[in-house]
Amino acid sequence: xVQFVEFGGGLVQPGGSLRLSCVASGGVIRYVEMGWYRHAxxxxxxxxxxxxxxxxxxxxxxxxxxSVKDRFTISRDLAKNxxxxxxxxxxxxxxxxxxxxxxTSLDAxxxxxxxxxxxxxxxxxx
Numbered sequence: 001x002v003q004f005v006e007f008g009g010g011l012v013q014p015g016g017s018l019r020l021s022c023v024a025s026g027g028v029i030r031y032v033e034m035g036w037y038r039h040a041x042x043x044x045x046x047x048x049x050x051x052x053x054x055x056x057x058x059x060x061x062x063x064x065x066x067s068v069k070d071r072f073t074i075s076r077d078l079a080k081n082x083x084x085x086x087x088x089x090x091x092x093x094x095x096x097x098x099x100x101x102x103x104t105s106l107d108a109x110x111x112x113x114x115x116x117x118x119x120x121x122x123x124x125x126x
Contacts, residue, residue: 002027002113004100009120012090020085020120022100030078032112035103036085038096039119045099047109049074049085063106068094090124097121 008020020036033052039045051074052061062074073086083100097119102112 001115002029002032002102003115004113004117006098006100006117006120009098009122011123011125013126014091014124016090016124017086017088018090018122020087020098020122022083022085022117024081024083029081029083029102032102033104033106034074034076034083035101035109035111036072036074036083037099037101037111038094038122039099040093040096043096047103048072050103050106050109051076051083052106053078061106063109087122090122092124095122095124 002024003026004022004024006022012018031053035047035050037045037047048065048068049072050063071089076083099116099119104110104112
């Protein structure tokens with residue numbers, strides 16, 4: 001089964017930036033719609049960004065949670081089996097463990113695979 005490894009997290013001050021990466025192994029994800037999720041202490045895990053599989057003239061189709069829209073950018077490299085999340089203007093409320101996973105559809109953003117990676121911790125604090 002496909003396995004994911006996320007990395008790139010860290011401690012950053014409010015207003016700062018981070019770039020998260022996710023690499024998939026055990027399978028090819030170029031035909032899988034992908035998403036980033038996060039799990040903050042005391043909260044449910046939530047999806048925050050999704051990306052389609054087809055590169056149109058304007059790029060891949062993407063979808064964002066309102067709380068991260070215009071601050072976060074999801075992208076993917078089909079050849080490298082990787083997905084990225086560029087995070088700008090970070091806020092303390094973005095503090096969470098971040099994961100990637102396939103999604104059943106960009107409409108539903110339901111996780112596709114049962115196995116999750118270990119995630120990468122993002123902490124936004126001064």
